[in-house]
Amino acid sequence: MKPLLRGRYAGYNAQALKKDIISGSIVGIVAIPLGMAFAIASGVKPEYGLYTTIVAGLLISLFGGSRFQIGGPTGAFIPILFAIVLQYGYDNLLIAGFMAGVMLVLMGLFRLGAVIRFIPRPVTIGFTAGIAVIIFTGQIADFLGLHVEKQDGFISDMRELVVHLPALNLYSVLTAFLCLSVLLLTPKWLPKIPGSLVGLLVSSLAAAWFFPGQVATIGSTFGAIPSGLPEFRLPAISWDRIVQLIQPAFVIAMLGGIESLLSAVVADGMTGDRHQSNRELVGQGIANMVTPLFGGIPATGAIARTATNIRNGAVSPVSGVVHAIVVLLVLLFFAPYASNIPLAAMAPILMVVAWNMSERKTFLHILKTRTADSLILSVTFLLTVFANLTVAVQAGLVLAVVLFVKRMSEGVKVAKVLPDPADRKAKVSSRIVKDGRHCPQISMFTVEGPLFFGAAHSFEQSLKDQFGEMPLVLILRLGRVPYMDTTAESNLSALVSRVQRQGGTVLVTGIHEQPRNVMNKTGLAARIEAEHFFERTGAAIDFALTRISAARCQGCRHFAFRECDALSAVRAVPEPKLAAPKTDTVQA
Known part of the structure; x- marks a missing residue:
């Protein structure tokens, strides 16, 4: 027991364990609907989001550099993963995730944690707001009950949505509005109960009782969610696939590193603690190397779930371990019931996530300054929405460097x-x-x-x-x-x-x-x-x-x-x- 009482576990006792169990259980319940929703929005089956929550959540808590970090699938990855699935397929997504994990481990070992934090804030705000727009608009079809084939591009998606608009399903709209109402009212009336879970339960029961079979569900769209983790399976990696997937893997690694360190910084601000950035990258890398072996998608630090963990009294990484165990138990015993969740009930959850991650106040504040940062922000945001995240970040960084050099040269x-x-x-x-x-x-x-x-x-x-x-x-x-x-x-x-x-x-x-x-x-x-x-x-x-x-x-x-x-x-x-x-x- 002595090693457990050192470092992050120094002074750990039964009272601390009790706090970790409570906070971990709450975060685990919050993570269940989010894990499935993020997976669906990424173009894969909902159970893959749960596998990611369990495996990555456990490993990030054990090996990461923040005591309070909660890892798993996040909204920031949605446009990237969806594009990879669309272009390369699910199996290649697993390989890209594994390669990204290797890159993250190397970044941590070469002590590049501090370098990632030098990415200009207008760039991170720009692509975060752009991702929020993509997530929000991507849920409109499920919200309205439209059967729309997702296209490779924002304009194409919007055009397809308009074409199918006359076929909207009023039952889906009612289900979605019910879930959204509960999501917005629960924090005011029942602040300690996860609004996303209550919204799913209420809207799912209402749809099953009042208009059964009228709205698309997880089961009718993706099939029944299996109980338990899939078998351990090594991906079929070849040199040709490595060359083919090196760019998407690098994008996953960079975004995963940025998101995890941002989440760790938020946790530091809430607790007064200090995370170890290089250890955090190594922990994220290990998690992303192991998760694909169980069918999971790329993961990173989740800011909202980490904040929820802290607010509910987390003391150590044990809370993250408990969160993963809770999701595993739900998967083992309640998976068949999850298959009945309407897709229209999942859409408002992701819309709220997109709204919360949009950084709208900071976005407008930077725009109002009418400085070079406003230009960097606008370019990164527009390219994220209308092109892709890779192009947006590259263009944002290049523009930031050029404008920085110009400002510095004028300062001589x-x-x-x-x-x-x-x-x-x-x-x-x-x-x-x-x-x-x-x-x-x-x-x-x-x-x-x-x-x-x-x-x-x-x-x-x-x-x-x-x-x-x-x-x-x-x-x-x-x-x-x-x-x-x-x-x-x-x-x-x-x-x-x-x-x-x-x-x-x-x-x-x-x-x-x-x-x-x-x-x-x-x-x-x-x-x-x-x-x-x-x-x-x-x-x-x-x-x-x-x-x-x-x-x-x-x-x-x-x-x-x-x-x-x-x-x-x-x-x-x-x-x-x-x-x-x-x-x-x-x-x-």
Whole structure:
């Protein structure tokens, strides 16, 4: 028993077990109708959703990185799985799910859990809202009792729906409205009882008593639900199938990873706990490798069921194990009764799921900002609905990267500066240059922002535009450059070469560790020379003044630096109209 009292089970006792049994039982009851509904919407038999809930739910709880995570089939997978079933068939879906599991395990082992969380929020909100639209509209046919063949595309589905609209079944509509009413009223009247279960029971009994045989049921459409799990069966994997299914498997893995980590983050926010993202990916991978061996479809962390688990007092992963056992017991003893559930009663459940997962408030909030994020959100959403999730996520990520690079490149500022004589500490300022001051021999620039491939050209161009003639000494103030990549280093290297070819010297001040390391590795730091790097600008100016031509300072009226008084004789000479008598005296 000692190992059980370590880690996530530290301090576990009988009271905690009681809480886990209660929460796990409630979540198990909630998961039953959802598991069947998600399976049907994904284009497979309802029992496959129950198999997934049992096997994946058990393994995710045992091996995942969150103490409260509830795993199983989810709405986010519906459009992906349906498309795979439509194109490749159910058997190949199992293989794709197994391959996705392998990918998730590898992602966890290579510690990529943190990387997945860097996907921009407008992209995740966009495809989540798009999936919600697909789920919602996909249930309209069952809600209305229409026998519609699902097409491969949103517009085709809607066109098919309109064509069959005159054949709607009023009994199905009544059943669906009854279930929907119970779903919406149960949380208000009976908040501790799962509304989806009550809605299914009430609408199923009403349909059986008042208009038997008038609405399509699970049994009449898919056949009777078998009692118990199917036999363990290895999928027929071949190299050709692996190549064929690598893309859909990758999409399943990526979406599964994103959904599971989002769910774990929600759980952390509700409990104050911290999940282990890489362990979570490994746990999800193991679950998705084993589940297809029992006929189950891909699974991930379920945000709504995880939240329900927490709200009902879950203490440890034991609640997830209990949830899987409850579903198994229902499958063993009550499967024949589930066959009588009307499809019209399942439709409102998925519609409510779609409404809740739509992130409508966040979606509208981002749209109202009218920023680049609004564009990313809109593109991802529209492509999810009218194309497919793979294209949507790829386009959303590419657009996000392009716009990010554009914003960052615009954030790089290059300003020519000189010491401000009005400042007691003689701090440098670009205002002095704008007022007409200038040093013909020393040019000093302040650079702000990260120097990377997107900003490298604008950095180089800004320097060229402000150069004028090539200076004898170029001082680059890089104290506000947090990052430099090799593209920017190459541009800077070309600039240094130009200055040095014309006999000039480049001085660098305030450089951070990362840019300095890049310059060391490329050899640029050695070309500039170690003694030409300074911590402070003042020291660089003092050094620069020793490298200029004193002859060129004679007669200079710019007085860019305090030392110019000593270097130039202009102020010691009277105005031109008084200069002639003095000159004659000197010559005499």
